Amino acid sequence: MNLFQEAALIAGKDLRIERRARVVSQQILPFGLIVLLLFAFALDPDRGVLRRVAPGLFWVTVLLATLLAISRSFGIESENAARDGLRLSGLDGSAVFLGKAAALALELLVFEALLTFGVVVLFDVHLAALVPLCLATAAATVGLAATGTLYGVLAAGIRARETLVPVLMLPVVAPVLLGATRAWESSIDGPTSDAWPWVAMLGVFAVLFVGIGMLAFGPLLEES
Amino acid sequence: MSATALEARGSSERLLNPWVRRGFGIAALASLVALAIVGLAVAPPDAVQGDAQRIMYVHVPAAWLAYLAFGVTSVSSTLYLWPRTRALVWDRIAGASAELGVVFTSLTLVLGSLWGRPVWGVWWAWDARLVTTAVLFFLYLGYLALRRIPAAVDVRAKRCAIAALIAFVDVPIVHFSVTWWRTLHQQATVFNPKLDAEIHGSMALALWLGVLAFTLLYVYLLDLRYRLEVLDEDRDERELETAIADRVRGAGVPTAPGAVGVSS
Amino acid sequence: MPLVVRLRSAVCLLGRFPALAGVDLDVATGEVVLLSGGNGAGKTTLLRVLAGLVPLHDGEAEVLGVDLTRDRRSHRPRLSFVGQEAFAYDDLSVRENVRFAARISGRTDADADAVIDELELAGLADVRHGRLSTGQRRRLGLAAGLVRRPELLLLDEPHAGLDAPGRAFLDGVLGSAGREGTSVVIASHELDLVRPVASREASLVNGQGGGTLTGSPDGSAAGEVRS
Numbered sequence: 282m283n284l285f286q287e288a289a290l291i292a293g294k295d296l297r298i299e300r301r302a303r304v305v306s307q308q309i310l311p312f313g314l315i316v317l318l319l320f321a322f323a324l325d326p327d328r329g330v331l332r333r334v335a336p337g338l339f340w341v342t343v344l345l346a347t348l349l350a351i352s353r354s355f356g357i358e359s360e361n362a363a364r365d366g367l368r369l370s371g372l373d374g375s376a377v378f379l380g381k382a383a384a385l386a387l388e389l390l391v392f393e394a395l396l397t398f399g400v401v402v403l404f405d406v407h408l409a410a411l412v413p414l415c416l417a418t419a420a421a422t423v424g425l426a427a428t429g430t431l432y433g434v435l436a437a438g439i440r441a442r443e444t445l446v447p448v449l450m451l452p453v454v455a456p457v458l459l460g461a462t463r464a465w466e467s468s469i470d471g472p473t474s475d476a477w478p479w480v481a482m483l484g485v486f487a488v489l490f491v492g493i494g495m496l497a498f499g500p501l502l503e504e505s
Numbered sequence: 506m507s508a509t510a511l512e513a514r515g516s517s518e519r520l521l522n523p524w525v526r527r528g529f530g531i532a533a534l535a536s537l538v539a540l541a542i543v544g545l546a547v548a549p550p551d552a553v554q555g556d557a558q559r560i561m562y563v564h565v566p567a568a569w570l571a572y573l574a575f576g577v578t579s580v581s582s583t584l585y586l587w588p589r590t591r592a593l594v595w596d597r598i599a600g601a602s603a604e605l606g607v608v609f610t611s612l613t614l615v616l617g618s619l620w621g622r623p624v625w626g627v628w629w630a631w632d633a634r635l636v637t638t639a640v641l642f643f644l645y646l647g648y649l650a651l652r653r654i655p656a657a658v659d660v661r662a663k664r665c666a667i668a669a670l671i672a673f674v675d676v677p678i679v680h681f682s683v684t685w686w687r688t689l690h691q692q693a694t695v696f697n698p699k700l701d702a703e704i705h706g707s708m709a710l711a712l713w714l715g716v717l718a719f720t721l722l723y724v725y726l727l728d729l730r731y732r733l734e735v736l737d738e739d740r741d742e743r744e745l746e747t748a749i750a751d752r753v754r755g756a757g758v759p760t761a762p763g764a765v766g767v768s769s
Numbered sequence: 770m771p772l773v774v775r776l777r778s779a780v781c782l783l784g785r786f787p788a789l790a791g792v793d794l795d796v797a798t799g800e801v802v803l804l805s806g807g808n809g810a811g812k813t814t815l816l817r818v819l820a821g822l823v824p825l826h827d828g829e830a831e832v833l834g835v836d837l838t839r840d841r842r843s844h845r846p847r848l849s850f851v852g853q854e855a856f857a858y859d860d861l862s863v864r865e866n867v868r869f870a871a872r873i874s875g876r877t878d879a880d881a882d883a884v885i886d887e888l889e890l891a892g893l894a895d896v897r898h899g900r901l902s903t904g905q906r907r908r909l910g911l912a913a914g915l916v917r918r919p920e921l922l923l924l925d926e927p928h929a930g931l932d933a934p935g936r937a938f939l940d941g942v943l944g945s946a947g948r949e950g951t952s953v954v955i956a957s958h959e960l961d962l963v964r965p966v967a968s969r970e971a972s973l974v975n976g977q978g979g980g981t982l983t984g985s986p987d988g989s990a991a992g993e994v995r996s
Contacts, residue, residue, distance in 0.1 A: 282875060290872055294858070301860040301897075357858055361898070366856025368822060370873040371846035431671070435664055439654050448650050449668060452643035453675045456682040463686065482682055489674065497667050503842075504660045657784055741785065749780075749787040752975050 284376050291372070291380025295354065296387065304353050305388045309346050313396045316342045317403055335404040336465035339396060340458050344425070346392055347385075348447050351429040354385055355437050364437065364505055374499015378430060382494060386426035393418060410468040413476035417464030420483035424457045427490040434498055438505035457486055517594055518735050521728045529725040536718035543714055548707040557623040559711075564616040566715035567609050568638065570723055574606030575641060577727075578648070579673035582666035593738075596662035599669060600652050601730035605723055607645040613638055633684040640679045644672040658738065773798050773833060773921055773952040774819060776979065780827035781811075781818050788814035790976035791828070796921075796954055797982060799947040803963045804956040806973035812956035813852070815973065816923045819954065820850045833921060846874060849919035851927060855910035859899030863890050866898055867912050874917035884916045889934040904932030911935060915942065922946070924955040928962060940966070 282290075299305055320338045324330050331338070358364045367377055400406050408414060432450045436442040460479040467476035521529070544562040551558035578599045585595035617635060618628050629635070651665050774796035781789040789811045796802050804812050817823045819832050821841035830837035835844040857866040864885060871881035885891055888908050893901065901909065907930050914922065927939055943966040946953045957963045964970065971980030 287873070290869070294861075294869055297865065298858055298860045357860070360859050361857050362852065362854040363856055363858060365822060365850075365852075365854075366870075369820060369845050369848075369850055369856070371842070372873055435651075435668060439656070441650075441654070445650060445654075448643075449647040452640050452647060453671060455640055456675070456678045459682050459686055478685070482678075486678060489678075493671060493674065500663065501667065504663065655784075657782065745782075745785050745787070748785065749790055752787050753790050753977060 284373060284379070287372050287376035288379035288383065291377050292384040292387075293380075295357075295381060295384035298357055299384070299388060305350065305392055309349050309353075310392055310395055312349065313342050313346050313392060314399050316345065317396070317399050321403065331404045332406060335400050335406045336462045336469065338404070339400050339465065340421075340461045342396060343389070343393055344451070344454065344458060346396075347389060347425050347429050348450070350385055350388055350392075351433045351446055351450075352443060354381060354430070355433040355442070358437065364502065368502060374502055375495040377502065378434075378494045378498035379491075381433075382423075382426045382430040382491070385430055386422050389422050389426060390419070393422065406469060408469060410473040410476065413464060413473060413480055414468040417461055417468070417476060417480045417483055420480060420487045421457050421461035421464075423487040424483060424490055425454060427487065427494045428454050428457075431490065431494045431497060431501075434501045434505060437502075457483060460486070519728060519732050520598070521724075526725060526728045529721050529728075533718055533721035533725050536714055536721060540711065540714040540718050543707060544711040548711045551708075554624050557620055560616050560620040562711045562715045563719075564613060564620060565712060566719040567613040567616060569716055570609040570719045571606055571613050571638065571641065573720070574602045574609060574723065575645070575673070575676070577602040578606060578669050582669035582673075585662060585666045586670070593658065593662065596658075596666065597731050597734040598727070599666065601727050601734060603645055603648050603652070603669070604730060605726055607642065607649060609719075609723075610638060610642045610645060614642060631687065633680070633687045636683045636687075637676070637680045640683075641676060644675070648672065658741075771798060771834075772796065772831070772982075773800075774954065775831045776815075776818075776829065778828040779815075779818060779825055779830055781814055781823055782826045783814065783823070787826075788976055789818065792973065792977060792979040793981045794971055794979040795982040796952050798952055799950050800968045801943055801946050801953040801955065801966055802980070803960070803967035803970040804954060804973065805958075805960060805970055806956075806978070809975075810973040810978075811976040812973055813925050814976075815979075816850065816852070816925050816954065816956055819921070819923055820848060821845055822850075846917075847919060848921040848923060849914035849917055850923045850925070851910050851914035852925040853929075855898070855906050855913060857898045857906070857909060857913065860897060862895045862897055863901070863905075863909055863912075864894040866909060867916060870913035871916045876916055876918070881912075881916050884912045888912045888938050902932075903930040904935060907931040908935040908938075911939065911942075920951060922951055922953045924953065924957075926957055927955065928957060928959045936962075943967075
């Protein structure tokens, strides 16, 4: 089996579990929508404030949801010594990384699509230039999924895992938040051409962290 | 004898010869005194900022150290991860440097804030350099949180080294994206700290004294912190050998307590 | 006869605790070696060392021709570790879990279904792992371990919590291991059940002991048991 076939097996397994347990659709998505609502309570919904800051609120919500999704992604590997099973399988560490990151990315994309719907409805946002918007979102999501999977395994097996991952991960993905928000703003309000450099930066981040993940995941899994 | 046991025996117990360390300490103290004299008394007050500008004589060196310590942590982590140079020395240096780094980064941020209040009128500004330093601070905190996990030394060392390298790769990205962000918004000109302005004479002397003093202090403290780490490990090693001996004798420790601290 | 397992003076740490403090072990091809010893003696740790899951702190270890002090991973596809936990996912069904185990070792879904039938799990094939009883879970663990047709089978207390159909199957596996060339190391308290099928016994006390083969050319004579 080559790398991609092995990764597909792992991704398939994760996605099948998600389809069965529906954690993203029944827990994380409502969480996201509630957060949007809370933002409206916290900020002023009547003076166009929400509309202006909507991209930022969207991406902060996505970040928080990513933390939950990572927790879930590695939570399933904590049951029944599944991590041992992964190690014993003889699968390449990079393949397991790609598989888990791909599954996480897909789950996040579904979440984001539905959350976008929420943002458009609740914050009265008009999406315009869809191409840079989608590309930025895709690149940002891959970056978040890769970084999240990397930190998920880094913290796997540690008792303080739930609080350690946010502290480690959030500073590192600050550029993703920055870039994605700016790309969205440019796609919605500003000159669309401003979005492209941010899309490029997000792409570089994604490629970089997929690379790091492929290198580091195997060794980290070994000793979790 | 296993690789780790051999290495533990052969690894250095300190970075510097005790006399050299004392030398660094005394030199650091002397240059700090010199810095205080030149910075507070000899150098003239700034034409625009007045006496508040003197904070720069410690703020800039602190910032230099924050990034130097970060660099040392990153290089040490790389050396630890590279199979041919793998040795616990590097892990200890990385950890010690990170602790110093977080101290200097906090100092940088606080001093910057103290300077900003009289000069800019605000405690904080979203200037590219400040934001990057703030992110660096949080990267350090994450690393230090990871260092406290209860796990075997080599397991923890590997994880910390990887986390440090990820942070190292991330800082340029943060810097670039934040700089680009802030220049876009054209507000940087209002808050330009003018640190690149030409300074000469006693003001330049004060700055260089500051950099020298802080660097000497860093080396001195690094060696001290390194030794502390070695002492900790020695204590753990002795406890381990006692445990092995007990086990072999069959006394006292009947059941495994479960993998300590690391669970699934 | 080539040795499938060769351990000398193995020392192994779990965190800071010396789980193994000097173990010797030999296993020849086709042997069923019973690993006996009280709770906390280090049986599980020894099996994990053989699987390459735990590094050696000291000593020598060679399993399936691979030197574990250098490479703990490449021999893993050729062995199966069936432990207290089934390496399964609670949200997936029996069939999905066994098929996953099959696919990651390069076996087919048909192989998986065959093993499910052999272990009489066909009736439970669509039940989620989370809903199974302990005995059923242990059977699933066996199924997942055997579907990959390993050269070395490591069993950790396989009889514990295993129900009747599972025990029957297990006895069959142990009995035919020699014929099929599978080597088995089985850690167990059920000495009366396992001794009849074991070719040798190695005992551990406080992380020390084991059993090496002495002298005899065909390797089937009782090994010297040291403690």
